Amino acid sequence: MTFNGWIQIALFCAIIIALTRPFGGFLMSLATGGRNFLSPVLVPLERGVYALCGIRASDEQGWVGYATAMLIFKVMGFLLAYGILRSQTFLPFNPAGQDTIAPDLAYNTAVSFLTNTNWQSYGGESTMSYASQMVALTVQNFMSAAAGIAIAMAFVRGFSRRSVKSIGNFWVDLTRVTLYALIPLCIVFTLFLVSQGVPQTLAGTIDATTLEGAKQSIAVGPVASQEAIKMLGTNGGGFFNANSAHPFENPTALVDFLQMISIFALGAALTNMFGRMVGNERQGWAIFAAMGLLFLAGVSVTYWAEASGNPILTALGVDGGMGNMEGKEVRFGIAQSVLFATVTTDASCGAVNAMIESFMPLGGMMPMINIMLGEIIFGGVGSGLYGFLLFAIVAVFVAGLMVGRTPEFLGKKIEAKEVKMTMLAILCLPLVMLGFTAVAVVIEAGTSALSASGPHGFSEALYAYVSAAGNNGSAFAGLSANTPFWNTTLGIGMMIGRFFVIIPALAIAGSMAAKKTVPPSAGTFPTDGPMFVGLAIGVILIVGGLTFFPALALGPIVEHFALAAGQTF
């Protein structure tokens, strides 16, 4: 660990803190229908979208209506993305002549982008035409991010409103987030990325003759426009197979740094939007603090694990002081690789600038734990906030049990229905993650895809289902996941992980919105102070720790001790 590395991490934290309030205020203006500085330009476009869709912006939906609109929109998105992937050979923008994509891979990829997972069973530059990248994948990057933020807005309205049936209009939230937040930010970010060397072209592969006279084909494409939304929307699906480790996706340390900031920016801002909408900004900062502490713990452990280098290689005469460089890029070094891995798994991004499979056992375990905890450490855009708030409900429920009072959160009584829905959302994730892993490691169709043997092979399978159900999309990428078994089961995991959290969350929002607000009394547990921060972290760690510790013991932990004993597999 170097002093300079810690300075980079500290600078990252400072910038995120500085952005949270301004971005939070902007997002609130979108959630509450207020005007902002972009309104003069975009209001006509927004009204045009509503007119064509036949929507009245003032018509609000109850939670069932909101959820139905979202699901139908997802079905349409799936059909379109699947159709494009299956027919890319016949579509324009295919200079490399990429072949049609097989049904299981097209299904897996469409689900993956629809659910904001962006798991890649395919290698980008060797599989996808430019039409697929732009029209199938980039569109879903925008839509899954916008839908995530929309659902967070609806969830927050459940707390900020009282005695009403409606939680907003899905179409309006989706449109406003896309037009006002995502597209303008992406335009600025895309141009910055190109200025730094990220390609943005429709031309085909560059054919070069290297200095030593060999042939080198260099894949390019409309990379920057997809890269921008991949980060801001916490999508993570790379244009290239190597994702943000590829010099064309991530050419400099500055780009890398801003990519990390853009992963966290909106997720962090949503905590502030929440605080403002419930009329107590401190509440937002309390959530920010809980997330921030979990982030710092994760990045510290990972940094420690990676900076010390692989002892087996050090014994062969390799400079251990340079850290574990397998799978990492020189321009990022250990500090930025570790920070990126933490950020991408805290949020449900899944982009990687270094190969997590080649991390040290405990260095690779931390990203896995970040996802297992539910990606509530800032989290995916939208999903991080409502995911955290589900844990907050459990936290106040536990606090209520301890003192024998009906738990309250923000003046709303938490009753049996909300707690049941919360537990449904929280428990479906480990069920999918551990259940599928248990199957995959005992049947031939599962194990034949593993690249590593021994405990690391188990970690590979576990990481895949954790990543899919968590809608993360990063991987222990040695796994050859492009088989019917893996494509199918991972696709199911992604859908359960997305919709079995969203639908209970919306149901809670609906029942919360209908409740009256109880004025705080002397017995009310304050949820904007350090006691709440500590309790929330405790609940998150206990739920995550108890559920996943046995699986982690079979994978990374046993591998760590094997490594210390010098054992290889």
Add this chain to the structure above:
Amino acid sequence: MITHLRPALVMIVLMTVITGLAYPLAMTGLAGALFPRQAAGSIVARDGKVIGSSLIGQSFTGDTYFHGRPSATTTADPNDSSKTVAAPYNAANSSGSNLAPTSKALVDRVMEDAAKLKSENPGVQLPADLVTTSGSGLDPDITPSAAAFQAPRVARARGVPEATITALVASHTEGRLLGILGEPRVNVLALNLALDDLKK
């Protein structure tokens, strides 16, 4: 439910036009106008011939050039398309080795590379980046210590004083941005181009 069908259908079409066509195509046009060199892939040419991209590493094996890091990229086996064979710095199929830290294959590979490197420059600790593959398999850079490690070999092979080579490496070493971001590095292709210019 029927009431949601029209908005869903129109919305997906509209958003596809806006975010899937208008946005990337407008960005392509704008990027090409503002930053034509970068947008096309930062192509490096010499004597009118394309020799690569300044951002993408390429394979060097001769003694007269600095070598980049080992690369784990592959290509389809020409004899059996269901298999792959090693093809370092294949920029049409980026990938890392994805080998575990406890992988026997990793340790064997490093052992073999380390033996070669030690015979070339005995008694010096091996820079980690020279025996590890990068995440993309296309890393254009090596660390300054990896360049320093190779300088004696390149000097011998070219019959140039080592001090000249060391000075060239120093002038091609890029520091951290603002002294903070990233790590010091040397772009191998740029350094090797400068070596060739030295001759003239």
